[in-house]
Amino acid sequence: MDVLLDNTDIFVRGFRNTLLLFVFSAAASLVLGTVLAMLRVSPVPVFRAAGTAYVTIVRNTPLTLVFFFFVFAFPLLKIISQDDYTPFIGAVIALSLYTAAFVCEVIRSGINTVSPGQMEAARAVGLTFGQTLGSVVLPQAARSVVPPMISTMIALLKNTTVAAGFSVVEAGAIRDYLSERGESVLVGLLWVAFIFVILVIPLTLLQRALEKRWSVAR
Amino acid sequence: MSVNTALFDFPGPKARIRHRIYAAVGVIAIAALLGFVIWRFADSGQFDARRWEWIQYEYVQVALVDALVNTLRAFAAGAVLALAFGAILAAGRLSDHAILRVPAAAIVEFFRAVPLVILIFVFHYGFSLGSPFYSVVLGLMLYNGAVFAEIFRAGVLSLPRGQSEAAYAIGMRKTQVMNLILLPQALRAMLPVIVSQMVVLLKDTALGFLITYKELLDYARYLGGIAEFGRPLIPLTIVVAALYIAMCLLLTWLANYLGRRERRSEKHVEHDDRLEKQVEAV
Amino acid sequence: MKLRSLAAGLLVSALALTGCGKEGSPTGGGQAPTQEAASDVTVEGSPTFDKIKARGKVVVGVKEDQPGLGYKDPTTGEFSGFDIEIARLVAAKLGFDATKIEYKAIPSAGREQAIINGDVDYYVGTYTINDKRKEQISFAGPYFVAGQDLLVRKDDTSITGPETLKGKKVCSVTGSTPIQRVRDQGLTEAGNIVELQTYSQCVTQLDQGQVDAVTTDDAILKGYAAQEPDKFKVIGKTFSEEPYGIGLPKDDKALRDKVNDILQTALDDGTWQSIYDATLGKSGATAEKPTLDRY
Incomplete structure (x- = not known):
């Protein structure tokens, strides 16, 4: 308990950054993932190919390598001025691009679960593509999208810890500071693990509850 | 065209022209993006011959293969142990006795909730396990074992009730029903999910980089800092990424191949694929 | 399918690369004096030394990316530099010549852990002696003072x-x-x-x-x-004193004393100077001999 109480500043700072990383990357990856999913179901073959290529490449690349690229290679593109490019921004970009591929797959398979008959019926009554998607497909797809999406977000929350190796002070980096202060690293790490359990379990329970409810309704 | 026929009408002449315009714009946009990236890298000299020279040296090639072998070693050990651990946990979770079921469930939930990085840190920095290899493998085993346990359990639960009922009806005991009837079918049904979790496991070996396990990415970091070769970080990132993607695709291909063979097989049993989605991990 | 065959092709060509390749180094390196291995060395009451003896070789933790100090030639795998020579000197005086040394490259952040975990027998790599680290490990030396x-x-x-x-x-x-x-x-x-x-x-x-x-x-x-x-x-304006020590397991006083003896002899008989001249001294800079801090 002492390790936690004597070093609250580090724990608070670490987990605050972890949550910030999570919130920014979650927002960005949801947007990007949705765009990618739209590309992947689009009637234009080029868009589909581009979406598929992105998902295939990113899903088969380790997150650590994505980080590696965004800390060292990305600045060479000079999209963001060198002065503004902090490791935190690099971490957000890496996490967002990585998670977007998984978000895309969740949304796409969600759309796939809606039976083609629904769409055909919607078209038959004269709805436009936008109306079909907005009023018929997406509301139904949401039921099979939300539970796995929560899993993806849990994974994102856990993945933020990789940033510790790339100069971002978050939960994974608490160890460095504890060892600098000569505190017990083991106890500190177990506290970090415990806090993650506390953060993740409610999300898991929510996911299960939604899944149970909606799988009956379907 | 599986989705598209449902989402869209077959395009008429106007729509076809519109799609062609979109396609042209799309190609230009993607080409422009790729061109920009390549131009920037070329501009900063990343494609100069000097930055690719390293690949010609025999020692570098051998060292790269060594690093690759280390990655695969961690993967192989982690995969075998995780499967075994997962099987034990799944047996616990499916047990009729709460005394086994509850702890098994708690273990599964715990290891699924703790980030793998933290697990590996606990073993390496907390318990001082010696060579980083052990910490990496142990972390991979515990985390993926927990995921495999869920996969196995979902596989067993997804089988039609009639299977176990029929087995009980002809007088089999619990273990017999599990070992002879349920497990073989569940494993078969879950093979694609198991292999895709293997891909996750393979990718996660790269976390060994954080505790200086001498794997592929660690070698890329070392060689990427060598001034004689002009710090070839981007060429190395490209090569290492290609290696990882190739290995993962090979595994995915194996999964698809096994899946296809399974569907052709006469022993195929329809199972509830919603359960499969539940346990899909990132 | 195209993407898959492309990926497979890449893998095959990456593997095929190992078949043909250049040897040797793009740059030549200077040679430091070779150390003769001592024979019949005993270090009474040192668990680390017993471990080394049983294994038949020394495992030394070093840096691999610091030119002049601890540097691994990427094309030959040879280590060179001041720290490396000091590591070789210590190994030689413990009775193990250069062929019986296994180098483990460990970056700064992992040093204490590598020594505590027993991953390396001793560590020579720009390792500043300070009290906080002494709580976890121990130091012989200093064998060099930087700033x-x-x-x-x-x-x-x-x-x-x-x-x-x-x-x-x-x-x-x-x-x-x-x-x-x-x-x-x-x-x-x-x-x-x-x-x-x-x-x-x-x-x-x-x-x-x-x-x-x-x-x-x-x-x-x-x-x-x-x-x-x-x-x-x-810049050339140093704003601290960094005494470099050889990192050793905390409780192994016997080995620490032995390594200090080795360093003292090297400082006295000119070996230290010749090692310095062949490595760091090549840049023309001179260095003060350090005074050992035994504890």
């Missing part, structure tokens, strides 16, 4: 010393003494401190302009500057 300095891009005139770092991005290694000093003395804003795992990563970022200065001991920085004199320069 914290700054490495900047050649054309940068805005940084002239530690007091001019405000508003500049400063890079060093995670958990290293120099970056703690920058933090504690507030030499630059907390948001401008970049911590990476190795110095060469920092130098790469300096080269690319992502950071403005790399800070650590002058000996390390001089190595990088000497390697690419047209790109980098060392």
